[in-house]
Amino acid sequence: MMIIDMKNKVTAAAFLVTVITCALSGDLSAQAVMVLNSPKSFRSDGGEGGASTVRLEVTGKDALLEVKEEFEDGSSVDGHAMFSGGRLAMVLGEGAEYLSVFSTDEGAMFGHSSVIQAAAKLKSDRLEATSVDEEFVTNDGSRFVVKMNKNEGTGLVVAVTDDEKVGVAVVDPGFLAIALAGEEAEVRLELLSFLSDGKSMVGRMVVSGSLAAGVRELQVTSGSKEFVAWLEAQAEVPRVAGKTAIKPADAAARKAADALFDGASEAYGRGELKKALEGLDRAIQLDPGFGAAYTNRGVITANQGAVDEALGDFDQAVRFNAYDVTAWGMRGLIHYKAKHLRFAIHCYDRVLSLQPENVKYLGNRAKARSETGDLKGSLEDYDxxxxxxxxxxxxxxxxxxxxxxxxxxxxxxxxxxVSLKMDPKSAMAWSNKAGALLDLGRYDEAVEAYGMALEIDPKRKVDLKGRASVQEILKNWEGAIGDYDRILEIDPRDAEAFDARGFVKDFAGDTKGAVADLTLSLEIDPDNEHAWFNRGAIHQREGRWKEAADDFRNCLKSGDEYTNYSQLYLWLCQGKMGEMEAATKDFEAFLLSIEKGGENRWFHHVAGFLLGRVNEEALFAAVDRTGDEDEGAQDCEAWYYVGLKRMEAGDKKGAVDAFGQCVATDLWIHLEYAAAKTRLEELR
Incomplete structure (x- = not known):
């Protein structure tokens, strides 16, 4: 079961604290997203900050926290951190050198806050200490010891309470790992948020609860061997056996583990996966801190489809080597395939922070960014x-x-x-070219490009549908129907194709065939509101009022894309069936339920005109031709409804003129156009 709890708290230091707690499940398919917007935050220099947005996404064992803070001067900082199995990995966000959060080994996670006290100075994207060992006190009396390694650009923060170390954090420019003193301790961490303006600021770690029975261990996950040794010496955190403790292997065990690792690699090269896995399992048993063994085992299990097990191995791999490109990359690929795009991007960010010219992951991140809507970022990656x-x-x-x-x-x-010059047999590139030509109004060239794609792959439904849509624009009804015929030969239960073919048949004059196709579409997909609406419009045009009313009711049950005009046409049909008084009452109640401005503005004018509250002059004065996708669309509608009112008033000549003006717009795709043609034939 997934539980998400959110709490806000303002501390005595007068800065905003956002605490996010989440219990993670092992099911990769389980997802939850929460967004918290905070109107104000506070800066360590006493100034007032701006709006803060925290977004938490959880999927399976992993969770992604994204934070963005906007200040009154227009500047902002943002960043994101990823949790997995209680460990924390972090990459830098645009405009921010640090944003950090924390997760316990049990998977509970805690969020971000604005910071309150400077502790070190920032230069470019690396941390440089004012001194190797610096102690400071925050506004509320909490004490920290900051230890920085000038040569490595990395460091350590130790939280101190009553002269006793209660927690430590390892810091470097792209990664943050946390270890706690006390596995049962309640922890709220607001740590290390460095602004890009050069002001380096540190938050605070608050530890409460039972500290007596906990593990006192520093989980070293980053840096060179020399840095690890330096860090352990600086931390002076005693190692006590516990469920999170991993004891280092002795020399003999490491040597045996190395031999097993080499043997597993050879077995993998021969395709003996079972033997390779057995060797890696044994190597990890001998040396639980063997990061490369976790990585290789994760690669094998991922390729076998065991993604949960693979993610667990990659989590361990980066725990012991935060610079393991393969582990980060494979983690990203798994999340991408599961459509957890933000998680994938986070992992690709980490790879590229280590290998900026890794073209494979530049391409992967570009694709993932485009799918999340970050088109500018995607273009930068592709460039x-x-x-x-x-x-x-x-x-x-x-x-x-x-x-x-x-x-x-x-x-x-x-x-x-360029793509087609390199690979002229790429159906996808021909298809995309056709779409671009269509957008530019180069319809004949678009038909030709779709044809090239279909020569390469005759069963590409997307290109048959694309070419059919262009044929419709060119009013080549026969060609469009032919393409839909081919689609239905490939997939006889394609409800969308039946719907579209029925739509085209109606314009081609085959009303009976249109109704038959729309009916088949609805038998396959009873929730196809487009088909309900179009069939209802044909019934209405043909004077089958009851059938039309039933279709419009079903359209209203199936979705909300055609709500306004389904209500309008239902009212008109009910009026023809002798139910005008009750229908008008219902229609007026509907009008009161929707706003009068925005996208409903024109509809209210049409409804007012048909109800007799707006005259012709006012209706035409309300026509808005700016930003109209179909230039003259509102003119088309206005002339049709004016024709209806004139016909009801017995003004046959005026009705013929109005319906003629509607048809003259040549907006054949609008139902009013087809209805006006029918009325003209009746009146003439």
């Missing part, structure tokens, strides 16, 4: 990728997609051209 690796057709295709989404359609076409 850097192209500088390092110019011969990858897929990368050019993918960058083209990003440029297209950013509105640079011509730039996208340039990338697709």
């Amino acid at each position: 850097q990728y192209m500088e390092l690796e110019k011969g990858n057709a897929v990368a050019y295709n993918n960058r083209g997609l990003v440029r297209f989404e950013l509105g640079d359609v011509e730039g996208a076409l340039e990338d697709y051209a």
Whole structure:
């Protein structure tokens, strides 16, 4: 069971503390997302901060915390940290050199706050101490000892209470590992948030609860062997056996573990996976701190589909070697495949902080960023990728997609051209090129490009649907219907294709065939509101009022995309069925339930006109042609509804003129256009 609890607390030091607690499950598919917005935060110099946003996403054994703080001067800091099995990994966020949070071994996690006391100075993206050993006291009396290694740019923070060490934190420019004195201790940690303006600030670690029976161990997870030795000497934290303690292997055990590791690697190379796993299991038993063994075992289990076990191994791998690129990269790939994109990006960030020119993970991060909507970040990654690796057709295709989404359609076409020059048999690149040509209104070229994609792969439904949509724009009804026929040969239960073919058949004059296709679509997908609405519109146009009313009711039950006009057409149908008084009462109640401005503004004018509260002049005065995707769409609607009112008033000549004006807009895709054509035929 997943439990998420959120608490806010303001301390005596007058700064905002955000505490987030989450119990993690072992199910990778389980997800929860929580966003907390805090209106104010406070800075250590006494100034008032800005709005703070904390976003927590949990999936299986991993959790991702993202924090962004915006200040009144327009500056901001942001960053993110990832938890796994109680350990914490951290990368730097844009505009922030540090943002840190904490997780216990049991998986409970605690969040971020603004900071209150400077402890070290920041230069570029590395930490440099004012002294090797510096003690300071926060506003509320908490004491810290800050120990910095000037050569490594890394350091140690030790929380002190009554001259007794109660917790330690290992710090370096890209990674933070925490160890606690007291496995049962309640911990709230607000630690190390360094601003990019050069003001380096440290928060506080608050430890309460039972400290007597806990583990006193420093979990060393980063830095060179020399730094590890220095850090352990500085920390002076006694090692006491406990459930989180890992005792270092002696020389003989390490030698035996190395031999088993080498044997497992050879077995893996021969494809003997079972033997490789047995060797790695034994190596880890002999040397529980053998990070590379965890990594290799994780690679094998991940490829076998055991993602939970693999993530556990990669967690251990980075615990003992925070610079294990393979472990970070594999962790990212697992999360990407599970569509946990933010987690994947976090892992790729870590890889690239260690190997900035790793083209594989530049490409992976670019793709993941584009899928989260971070198009600018994705483009930056692809640009850097192209500088390092110019011969990858897929990368050019993918960058083209990003440029297209950013509105640079011509730039996208340039990338697709390069991609197709490298790989002219890429159906995907031809398809993407067709989409860009369609966006530019180069319809004949788009049809040709879709055709090239279909020559390579005749069963690509996406390209058959794309070409059919262009054929519709060109009013090539026969060609569009032919493409939908091919889709239904490939997949006879494609409800969307039946719906679309019915839509086209209606415009081609095959009303009976249109109703039949829409009915088949609804038999496959009873919640297809588009099909309910379109079939209802045909029934209404043909004077089958009851059938139309039933379809509009079902449309309203199936979704909310067509709510306004389904209500309008239902009211008109009920009026034709002799239920005008009750129907009008219901329709007016609906109008009161929706706002009058925004996207409902035009609809309220149409409804008011049909109810007799707005005259023709006022209706046309309300037409808004700015930003209209279909230029003249509101004119098309206005002329149709004016025609209806004139016809009801017995003004046949005026009705013919209005319906003619509607048809003259040539907006055939609008239902009012088709209805106006039908009314003209009736009146003439």
